[in-house]
Amino acid sequence: MASLKEMRNRIGSVKATQKITKAMQMVAAAKLRKAQDAAQNARPYAERMGSVIANLAAGVSGGDAPRLLVGSGSDRRHLVVVATSDRGLAGGFNSSIVRAARERINALLNEGKDVRVLTVGRKARDQLRRLYGDRYVGSIEAGGNPSLEVAEQISARVQELFESGEVDVVTLMFSRFRSVVSQQPTALQLIPVEVGAATTQSESTAPYEYEPDEQAILETLLPRNITTQIFSAMLENQAGFFAAQMTAMDNATRNAGDMIASLTLQYNRSRQAQITKELIEIISGAEAL
16 A cells, blocks of 8 residues: 555646646647637638639549549559648547547458558657558658648648549548547548539529639639648647647546545555554553553
8 A cells, every 4th residue: 555655746747747737738728719710710711612613623524624523544553641630639639530540441442442641740640650661752740830821731732632633532530629628530622623513503504704704713713722722731739639638638627626635635545554553562562560
């Protein structure tokens, strides 16, 4: 059995840990609101860009269509971009994204596809580089806060691999923020652009005239759309990370409180037993005299 001093030290250690988890919970809660607003504000822009591309795509076909829109004509070579955070201590947030990415990669491999993996964030890099070392094409750190510069860097890397003919289909894996207690791992196809679900019936039948023509606009808009979708996904990840971290630190604080109560009870019982033993020894000694 541990001595009273060892138990006091352990109680003090758990109390110090509880203070840290409580502080991290408060910091995550403070940052969550800003991150949540940023993610929600980015959604209409990304969705509207998808609608515009869908309307433009209806006016081009065949050889006139940009390659980013129609793809390379093959789906044999896939690039899976897995976006997580750089930091941990957020429960299963990063692991859920990586698990969904692994399931998708393994499914593609079982279909006989050639798969490449590009990671965004240190947590995705650390987990996937070990598993898919020969298929791993690089990693980009997400950074403390999502930035358009990082999104442009990722977009440039993706387009470089596509234009060089190394990949035919590009899919982005990230976590879509639903609520404080719900973040959903999501797969978004970046190349070729999925336009079927990007527009409503009213938008698809609305008459539009474009100047210059649809092809010229798409040539400019499609690369920007990839950057926009990546940046929106990074904002969704940021909001989900802080929500998951706040929940994880709240659970850790509660668990630390339960452990402190248990250790304190055990300490008091041991101390009382020691005092009782000493009293018995004193009384027994006095009676012997």
